[in-house]
Amino acid sequence: MNIKDAGARAGLPAKTIRYYEEIGLVTPPRDTNGYRAFREADVHKLAFLGRARALGFTIEDCRTLLSLWEDDSRASADVKALAREHLAEIDAKIAALQDMRATLSDLVDRCAGDHRPDCPILQSIAGDQVPT
Amino acid sequence: MNIKDAGARAGLPAKTIRYYEEIGLVTPPRDTNGYRAFREADVHKLAFLGRARALGFTIEDCRTLLSLWEDDSRASADVKALAREHLAEIDAKIAALQDMRATLSDLVDRCAGDHRPDCPILQSIAGDQVPT
DNA sequence: GATGGGGTTCCAGTTACGGGAAGGTCAAGA
DNA sequence: TCTTGACCTTCCCGTAACTGGAACCCCATC
Numbered sequence: 001m002n003i004k005d006a007g008a009r010a011g012l013p014a015k016t017i018r019y020y021e022e023i024g025l026v027t028p029p030r031d032t033n034g035y036r037a038f039r040e041a042d043v044h045k046l047a048f049l050g051r052a053r054a055l056g057f058t059i060e061d062c063r064t065l066l067s068l069w070e071d072d073s074r075a076s077a078d079v080k081a082l083a084r085e086h087l088a089e090i091d092a093k094i095a096a097l098q099d100m101r102a103t104l105s106d107l108v109d110r111c112a113g114d115h116r117p118d119c120p121i122l123q124s125i126a127g128d129q130v131p132t
Numbered sequence: 133m134n135i136k137d138a139g140a141r142a143g144l145p146a147k148t149i150r151y152y153e154e155i156g157l158v159t160p161p162r163d164t165n166g167y168r169a170f171r172e173a174d175v176h177k178l179a180f181l182g183r184a185r186a187l188g189f190t191i192e193d194c195r196t197l198l199s200l201w202e203d204d205s206r207a208s209a210d211v212k213a214l215a216r217e218h219l220a221e222i223d224a225k226i227a228a229l230q231d232m233r234a235t236l237s238d239l240v241d242r243c244a245g246d247h248r249p250d251c252p253i254l255q256s257i258a259g260d261q262v263p264t
Numbered sequence: 265g266a267t268g269g270g271g272t273t274c275c276a277g278t279t280a281c282g283g284g285a286a287g288g289t290c291a292a293g294a
Numbered sequence: 295t296c297t298t299g300a301c302c303t304t305c306c307c308g309t310a311a312c313t314g315g316a317a318c319c320c321c322a323t324c
Binding site: 054073097122 | 188203207212237250
């Protein structure tokens with residue numbers, strides 16, 4: 001199977017697949033014409049990567065997850081630990097974004113949003129004390 | 133004032149300030165020795181940038197915000213519109229992260245996390261149907 | 265034989281800096 | 295006066311995970 005079809009089946013663009021090969025995540029064999037020849041196992045692996053990435057795992061996490069997946073003697077504890085760490089990072093990001101959101105949303109609500117220049121948003125960013 | 137002190141007062145590392153100068157966000161004059169000589173207004177501008185960045189605005193947004201800030205005839209509607217767009221992006225990111233979080237958290241809960249290889253997390257990423 | 269749609273490699277750009285090298289400047293102490 | 299040590303300068307590379315594009319090759323079809 002050529003790269004585009006493999007990508008279609010795995011849900012990944014060809015560019016991404018080439019990149020994954022470059023960094024050693026997949027190693028499809030080559031046809032005599034130099035084209036990558038994807039086997040079922042390669043496509044499966046690519047789909048695995050796509051789903052892991054969709055869950056927000058980094059490429060290095062994906063590399064680890066792949067090796068765990070392929071290791072029949074893995075301990076599920078190792079997978080769980082990795083997932084937990086990632087979950088903690090997600091939580092941290094959500095918290096940071098929610099902080100931003102709260103501040104910004106408050107400022108937006110206080111801004112008249114008309115033709116006049118007075119703007120609590122700018123005042124706040126400028127470090128001025130904005131009266132409540 | 134030299135770069136380190138300006139950074140201390142604005143809450144930014146020197147590297148960041150040099151970068152901001154490079155991309156034209158600030159233009160402190162130079163002393164005869166070539167050192168950047170920050171005025172109060174420069175420090176204030178840097179602090180403005182720091183706070184805008186802390187709210188998650190991109191550098192380009194910051195550039196726009198700065199020009200609005202310095203424009204006495206601005207309309208607060210323009211500031212509000214920019215803030216609203218940014219708020220929408222934040223909301224989108226939060227939503228995406230919460231989706232990830234929900235899926236991942238569910239999988240983590242279902243994983244025994246022991247010495248055995250069976251792992252709903254890997255099964256799910258591999259695309260297998262995991263029984264509820 | 266031309267055309268169109270694959271494929272290939274390689275290089276540059278993205279965001280917002282951080283690290284580090286090589287070298288100039290300055291104030292203070294021996 | 296000389297020497298530290300702490301500044302400052304520029305310049306270049308590296309980050310994450312791709313994406314876009316150029317230049318070129320391959321294959322099937324009309």
